[in-house]
Structure formats: C-alpha cells, structure tokens
Amino acid sequence: MKILQNLCLILSFFYLINSEELNLRPIVGIISIPSDVSKYPSEKWSYFPSSYVKFIESAGAQVVPIQYDLPRDKMLSMLKKVNGVLLTGGNSVFVDENGKKNPIAESLEFIVNYIVDENLKGNYYPLWGTCQGFQVIAMILANDYNLLTHCSQCLDKTKNHIFETSYDSKLFKDIDVDFRYKIENNQLSWYWHNWKIDAKAFQSNSLLTRFLTPITYSYDDAGTKYVSAFESPFLPIYAIQYHQEFASFEFIDNIANHGHDAVSLQLHLSNFFVNEARKNHNKFPDSEDYVIENYNATTTFEYGFSTIYLFPLRNQTSYEEVEI
Secondary structure (H helix, E strand, O other), X not given: OHHHHHHHHHHHHHHHHHOOOOOOOOEEEEEOEEOOOOOOXXXXXXXXXXXXXXXHHOOOOEEEEEOOOOOHHHHHHHHOOOOEEEEOOOOOOOEOOOOOEOHHHHHHHHHHHHHHXXXXXXOOOOEEEEOHHHHHHHHHHHOOOOOOEEOOOOEEEEEOOEEOOOOOOOOOOOOOHHHHHHHHHOOOEEEEOOEEOEOOHHHHOHXXXXXXXXXXXXXXXXXXXXXXXXXXXXXXXXXXXXXOHHXXXXXXXXXXXXXXXXXXXXXXXXXXXXXXXXXXXXXXXXXXXXXXXXXXXXXXXXXXXXXXXXXXXXXXXXXXXXXX
C-alpha cells in the first residue's frame, strides 16, 4: 500500500506539471462493440448508439470511432492519437462456456491495459465506461470475468445513488450540497442492466481495490447493495453503471428522467470527462479523415435507441456486402 501511495503522489505531481496548458481540441475515441440490434447481426456489424457521440460532443470534444475488430497495429495507431477513450454499454458475451475469451474481450483488454500503461508512463490518458463499459473495466483490472453477479429487476429503472462518504471522489467533488441531495433522492438516472458488481467484491478482490474505488452505490429489488460508479484514485479512469446519456438524447420506450436535474447530471459527467481529455496532448493530424462526421447514423427503434452508427466487420469490405 505504501508503494501505491508513493506512486499516487509521483503521478499527481507529474500530472500537475504537464496539464497546466489544456488541449482545447480534444478527440475521444468511442470503441464499437458487436451489434446486438437484431436487424444488424454481430457476425457482420459492430456499432454504438449515437447518444454516446452526443454525450461527448455536448462537452466540446470531437469523436472518432474505433472499431473493436481492427488489427492490433491499426488500433494502436488510433489509440496513440486520441485524447481519451469511452467504452459504451451493450450486451456482449466475453468468454465462452469454457472460459475462453472471444475477440471483443481480447480487444477491450488490449485497450484498457494500453491506457493503464500510458498513464503509468506519465501520459495523462482518461478512460470512461458506461454500463457494460463499467463492468468491462472492473473485470479487466480485477483479472476476473466471473466478477459480476445477477441484478434482480434492474432493467428499465430510474434510481438514486448513495455516495461513499469515506472517499472524496474526483468525479463529484465539485458538486454543491443541493445537487448532491438531488442525485441521492430524485431518481435522476436510468438503469438497464442484468449484471452488477456487488459492494462486497471490493473487499474480496485485491486487484480491484488496488486500482478502483467505489464512488456511489445503488440497490437491486432483492435489497443487494451494488456499485453504481467508481473511479481510480490515482489514474483518470471513471465509470458509471447507469445510462445518463438517455436523460438528454434518448426518448424511445423508456422511463428515463428527462428533467432539468437529470440533464444537469449528464452535463456534469460529460464536462468532467472531456475536461480530463483536455489534459491529454496526443496529436491527431489527420483527424478530419476519421471523425464521426464521416459516417451516417442509422435509425433504429431497439433498446430505446433512436439512431446508431454501424461499422462492417473486417470480413466485410464495404457496406454493399451487407444487407441494410
């Protein structure tokens, strides 16, 4: 623990020196995942909903899609250029019945481990996870794909968040008392997940507690306390179990809170993460060829999403080879 504390102090000092001048044109990479939209099978497509793009753009950053099935050299080239990475929600399966990791798991491990290594080298490189992304970051850093437990009746729910009082989080330290009360009492966040990370997991997995600290908690219908947000106390890694992007950008078949306070929470989270990306100084000289504006969004009405971005897998050479 003493070594970890010393590392935190060293990194904090280095980051302070190197983050005085902000990058005012941050670019965030959003990682695609195997499509779970029925019309676009995962054997042919990867995707992510457009609401994640809007989540980033609402705070003043550009978005570059990074397809999960890119060859490692091309993926590494992209990761070296962006100023932060977002892992989206989804419904992916990461290991087979024998525990063997599949391609999406291998890609996400590569990405998360690369970002951790970059930070440990002194390159301030933020990572954000939402829902499945939250779960993925925890499983990879804990080195345990059996970390999750089933969440009782956690689909299509609006919930509150109970703050961890023994830890002053980076993510929420600047909110005022009134807003904190609203987050804890006014059901500002929409949940859509079958799996959770129990609070007790942070007591039993030493790797998990080494890298991550719970910020807030929620409860499932069985009364089980689980983590709804965490961050790394010494690395710019943040994740939420809920879908705050729905408050501002998705309006189909869900009970998400679209009120002023729910939207304010979305803006707080977006602004926080993008401001973290402004502390990264990776260069992307050919970004115009890669930003999301080069892609067309596709309308869909599944899982509450209004529009999604689709990407043919590498075994498809063009959109023409797959039926839309």
